[in-house]
Amino acid sequence: MTTETQNIQQMKNILEAALLTAGEPLSLDDLLRLFVERMERATLRMLLDELKTDWQSGTMELVQVASGWRFQAREEYAGFLARLNPDRPQRYSRAALETLAIIAYRQPVTRGDIEEIRGVAVNPNIMRQLIERNWVDVIGQRDVPGRPSLYATTKTFLDDLGLTSLADLPPMETFTQAEIQLDL
Template sequence: MSEASNIRELKNVLEAALLTSHQPLSLDDMLRLFTERMERATLRMLLDELKQDWAERTMELVQVASGYRFQAREKYTTYLMRLHPEKQVKYSRAVMETLAIIAYRQPVTRGDIEEIRGVAVNPNVMRQLQERDWVDVVGQREVPGRPSLYATTKHFLNDFNLRSLDELPAMEVFVQPGA
């Protein structure tokens, strides 16, 4: 087999795996697809080529916190939503404010969140965030009472199309002048 056809076959295997996976695939997941040893640099090169191959198509290969996945380009989402017209979950302002505080200040305790928001945290808010798998307990603060420390999860990063917290918009974007 020529090198060009071998590369095409490797990309076909990656493409099939990524298109059929229900969750993002890590580099380690993808390396397991092949019996012969492959360098991570080679795999990344193949993924870059695959991304280019799909540059003018309806789907795009994106990297999120837990790996790579194919997803529909944004301009097609309104059409695709017509296939599944169920109402999108609306989150209260309290839920979104709490999530933002956790994302930008993590790890934080309920007390930290209450101090920033100026109001008590409703237990339902924390439950919603944990049920959605956007937030999890990552430890306890070493102070009397040992309150739980909350942080965002990889699922949060995946759902918001982020590879890491460094990709969050600058907090200044949200701060209103004179506030």
């Protein structure tokens, strides 16, 4: 094994250890701080791609989400792992999911925008629930009389859904087509 190959393997081992022990996704800047010598972002991305390939046949996978990189169990093990945590995952009402979808696809939006689209008043408990979950945040106020709050999704929302950006959301047409087919 050449010295360069040993160096690359050592850097991958450092990245792997950091990612496996981190409690949250690590950004490229976080990962660059692991190394004393200056490293180019392109080199770091190459090492992450190699690490991702190395783990391709394992039980874990290296994924990129909005706030960085993380290891997670592959989907086929989710049912088994759920047995370790018998607490039921939080259920969201249809109204909460509709509200979240409107915010995700139309952000930034005001409560009035949401009510106009849904055709009903927004329950304050729904907004509080989405904010407490850190899926939605107030990002400012619209410059109109009353200065209503503007809501948008957070990086936590993207991370929890395994997305790197809002562009990764399925197209809105997917839902409207599904709803049309269900109505038939």
